[in-house]
Amino acid sequence: AIVVVDITDGFKPQTIEALQILRGCRTPFIVAATKIDRISGWRPHENETFRSTFAKQNQRVIDLLEKKTYELVGSLAEHEFSSERFDRVDDFARSLAIVPVSARTGEGIADLLMVLIGLAQRYMGDALTLSVDGPGSGTVLEVKEEKGLGATIDVILFDGVISIGDEIAVATNTGVITTKVRSLLQPRPLKEILVEERFSRVKSVVAAAGVKVSAPGLDLVIAGSPVRVIDGNLEEIKAIIEREMTEINVTLSPEGLIIKADTIGALEALCKELTSAEIPVMRAEVGPVTRHDVIECETIKVPYYRSIIAFNTQILPDAQDLMHEPVYMEMVQLFKGNVIYHVLDSYLEWRDEMKRNLDQKRFEQIIFPAKLLVMPDCVFRQSNPAVVGVRVLSGKLRNGVNLIKKDGKKVGQLKSMQLRKETIQEAKAGDEVAISIDGATAGRQFDVNDELLVNIPERHVKVIEAEMLKHLTIDARDVLDEFTRLHRKENPFWGK
Template sequence: MEKRSPIIAVMGHVDHGKTTLLDCIRKTSVVMREAGGITQSIGAYEIVYTPAGADKNVARKITFLDTPGHEAFAVMRSESVKVADVVILVVAADDGVKPQTLNTLEYLKREKTPFIVAINKIDKQNANVEKTKTDLANAGVYLEGFGGSVSWHQISAKTGDGVPELLDITLLTSDILGLSCDSQADAEGIVLTSKVDGKQGNIVGVVVKNGTLKEGTAISTNTAAGKIRRIIDSTGHQVKELIPSAPALILGFGAPPLVGEEFKTGKSSDSAVRSCLVKTETAAGNERDKKMPLIIKANEAGSLEALKNVITKLCEKFPLCVISKGIGDIYENEAKLALQTGGIILGFNVKIDKAALNVIRAHGITAISSDIIYELEKSIEEFFSGNIKHDFRKIKILATFGGPGGKEYIIGGKVIKGPVRNQEPFELWRNIKPIGKGKIINLQSGRKDVSEAGESMEVGLLVSSDMPMREDDELMFEDK
């Protein structure tokens, strides 16, 4: 067995300086300063660092994982805790312990992952390190010198003050763990990112935990498999092989694997190699009729999980149902599915294909897209809040019958909120959005003509409508 370089996850609440710290650390390595955006594609990068007091020839490699702080990325944070040997928990001295801090601490406790606390933003005038220590103690984290044994250091990621000392503590912690590997074994590791590129196919970011990753070998996870065609290291260079703890991009998977999945290479993965296609999941018809159908797309697997988390939260407020999900840009097929089902399209960090855009514009399909998760969440919530009319008077259609023809229909329904009056105009709603307009021609209850019907009454109606009607549609009436 050989000594292995540490894999470090930097985690913390949004805006606590996690990304600034990662950028500061990246600048300590000349190679990484020249690597550009490749590290964002992988979700990790590797630096070469010389500890304080060590000979310049004794440089150490450290791999850093980048995990988004927004709550929608909870799955990615959970997986990072599993992958990392040590976690640096960033807490802002001007803000203290926040929801994602507590969220991360739960993961650390569950996985029993060693961690170090970096109290950041000490350069700010309102920084209060002592209060931050107290907040941490209240959360069950007792720092060294403050009644506990958790290593910590105060830093300013903005100025770089304290960052070298933090790296020294990180290396010391990893040395105590005695990390080792077998470089002669078939490679094993974890999927960090997964996305579909129109030209290159499936591009997968990984970190190697054991063995040597080699070009040309079979590779598989529980959900995807293939043969490695190219390996691109964290500096953006194509390489033939990769040693343990190193991050890289892999081309060759037949389908995009899930973020957090373990991969294996060599003979152990041969039986798993199979034809893999990008799949979409379709909800049952009954559920689709009762809820707003959603078609969701994201640029990579981690982003798709984040979007699903946003929708799960919104499902507590609105009747929504994901009927299709996938990785990659929005294409004509998604637009046609939205047209067929009356659904809407949600995209995170993706583009809309020209053919899809033509269908969307021609048929007035709703498509909401953004590159920033919290802006997308806000836009989605505003859309549904504006379209669900809780205060409207309405009739729910229980049955439709043969009618005079043309644009006139005979329907049976129930008044959900009344009163509803004869000869009133209405909007026709399906899947919590308006699809047409009409007017009551005749209103009956108990087979007798009535001028109005109150709440909970069952009614028969002859109506005119510019759109065909079906069971579970709703007639919405504005309050006068």
């Protein structure tokens, strides 16, 4: 692989992202440090080798390029890559080669090709064998709409021959299709097929080469799909393509996000980044976001997994219409973009906020430990309901909780609280408040100077001890221990 970086700007977040993906996939690569012609004072020499043009620069420019190159070396070292300028590398198996180039003037391009070819021959010799007389095999780079031709596919033909009139098999969003080649167009020599505007019509193309293929029914072809010329073995070729399309290198989970991307490579890269961030993926597919994706996403149980990530792919109109319906607008979240880390950061920010909101709601529903003292000379009403003054000794006291004595006997339900004649919902340790207790009579169920505890349901105790202990103050933990000891005298496993 070739990682292209602007030598004047250095590594950007998306380039670092690409490095991490290459490392994760164990893919060898070289670095093309482009735009050397943008270095202040650079004297261009079109299509010359780097060392030739470098030797013709003045000392200030030489020093500046050296400085920029070693900034790249430093950035790579921060990510545990050993690197050096290509003409100083002693062992290409241990160090990355940095090749300074200019795409505009062609300077250094010959060196880039030399290093790339040399490394490929040295380390990928067995994979470079090809046939130039058998049926063609290739990979779809991109699907494009061309004026006068309709939908076309840009293909890298890596084996065999493809000719006008050949029947080919290729994968689409609806499955593997066959179609007949209507026209073949080749870019000019040494021109990039993805950006080339002038093509030559040819009758056949021999591997290895880039070619634009025009044929009926290519509008739904998946970028990254294998292309095979059919030579009397249609079902076998279809099975091979289907197997390759289903063997996408992703890890799926029973519960997680739905992700869609425009190419297989993008899908695998996105899945890898999500996996490294410990975000599970339930379904990963190449193609646009459909109505079915939105409907399925709404059924996901975990709220912060009810999300669709659309990477560099479109949202179909019926899916957009469904997303505007109130139910789906509230339940399903859509993240789209063409830079992986931007999409990932957007999802993580939303997920963390969602988790905070869910935790807050759980906190509001969970009954927490508290201990209170019924103060003397503060019985304002004996019953219906009993109104008394209390001091909160530990924890936080909330309305609606049931109260018990320290021996476990029930007292009644706390209906309301007042502090300085104002109704409050919560009282903290140290507060002295007036409370009304429904179902209790002062002097019977409780008396002055009694210490009362909040009666916590067993299922709430399980949640608190498993997930929320760190949120409790020390005094609240002591009250929880006191309360659980009361119940675990008879049943040691109560609340566990």
